[in-house]
Amino acid sequence: MHIRELKPEDLELIAAVHHKAWLDTYSSGVLPQKVINFMTLDKWRKSWEKNLCPCNQDFHLCAETPRGRITAFASFGANLDPANCREYPGRLLRIYVLREFQGQGIGRTLIKNGISWLMSQQLNAMTVHVVEANISACRYYEHLGGTIIYRCNVDRLGYSIGELTYGWPDISSLI
Ligand SMILES: CC(C)(COP(=O)(O)OP(=O)(O)OC[C@H]1O[C@@H](n2cnc3c(N)ncnc32)[C@H](O)[C@@H]1OP(=O)(O)O)[C@@H](O)C(=O)NCCC(=O)NCCS
Numbered sequence: 001m002h003i004r005e006l007k008p009e010d011l012e013l014i015a016a017v018h019h020k021a022w023l024d025t026y027s028s029g030v031l032p033q034k035v036i037n038f039m040t041l042d043k044w045r046k047s048w049e050k051n052l053c054p055c056n057q058d059f060h061l062c063a064e065t066p067r068g069r070i071t072a073f074a075s076f077g078a079n080l081d082p083a084n085c086r087e088y089p090g091r092l093l094r095i096y097v098l099r100e101f102q103g104q105g106i107g108r109t110l111i112k113n114g115i116s117w118l119m120s121q122q123l124n125a126m127t128v129h130v131v132e133a134n135i136s137a138c139r140y141y142e143h144l145g146g147t148i149i150y151r152c153n154v155d156r157l158g159y160s161i162g163e164l165t166y167g168w169p170d171i172s173s174l175i
Contacts, residue, residue, distance in 0.1 A: 001109070003063050003113055005059070005060065005062075010062070011045065011052060014062065019044045022039055022096075023036065025096065034159070035159060035161075038157060058075050059075065059077065059118075060075045061110055072098060072106045074107075074110040075094050076093060077090070078090065079127055087169070088126055088149075088167050089123045089125060090118040090125060090171065092111070092126055092127070093128075095111070115171045125167070125169045127166060129164070129165050130163065138166075144168075146166035147166065148164050149167040
């Protein structure tokens with residue numbers, strides 16, 4: 001599996017992969033159906049237009065097969081949350097591996113690449129936000145040594161969604 005940085009030309013592909021990963025991850029009762037339906041392919045396209053624009057300072061990676069099929073992606077950047085950005089200046093913004101490619105070490109490889117980038121930016125501690133009902137992802141972050149540093153409820157289209165923040169005070173342990 002080849003790991004590379006995403007570029008503006010990947011817009012259509014990555015929007016479609018994100019839409020699929022979104023449906024696969026949250027449809028089995030993890031998020032209300034209305035919230036899931038709200039994020040259409042077009043909304044993901046608009047979101048990635050912003051992510052991939054040259055003014056965006058985050059680091060966006062993907063994994064692809066030898067034939068150029070994107071199977072996973074992850075984004076890393078500065079933590080802008082005033083509540084914990086001093087202790088945890090970096091953030092894992094998102095990580096998704098398409099279902100049929102999970103459990104093959106792709107997530108771990110994306111994390112390692114992202115951690116190298118964060119450390120090159122002197123962002124040596126990081127957080128990630130995760131929907132509390134996404135139990136599998138919570139267990140994954142715990143497996144990687146993350147601990148819960150914050151819990152809150154966020155409003156999504158009138159639904160109150162439990163969200164956890166996991167933190168790693170020293171990301172060098174993840175490499
Ligand atoms: C969570 C996710 C990113 C993990 O990626 P992956 O490629 O399947 O994971 P890897 O194969 O790299 O696994 C790395 C390690 O984590 C472990 N692991 C994988 N999934 C796990 C889980 N759900 N719970 C606990 N441990 C897990 C593996 O056993 C492996 O352990 P080891 O390296 O110590 O032997 C992937 O399953 C995914 O995309 N899930 C759906 C999307 C999602 O929920 N994203 C997070 C949104 S916040």
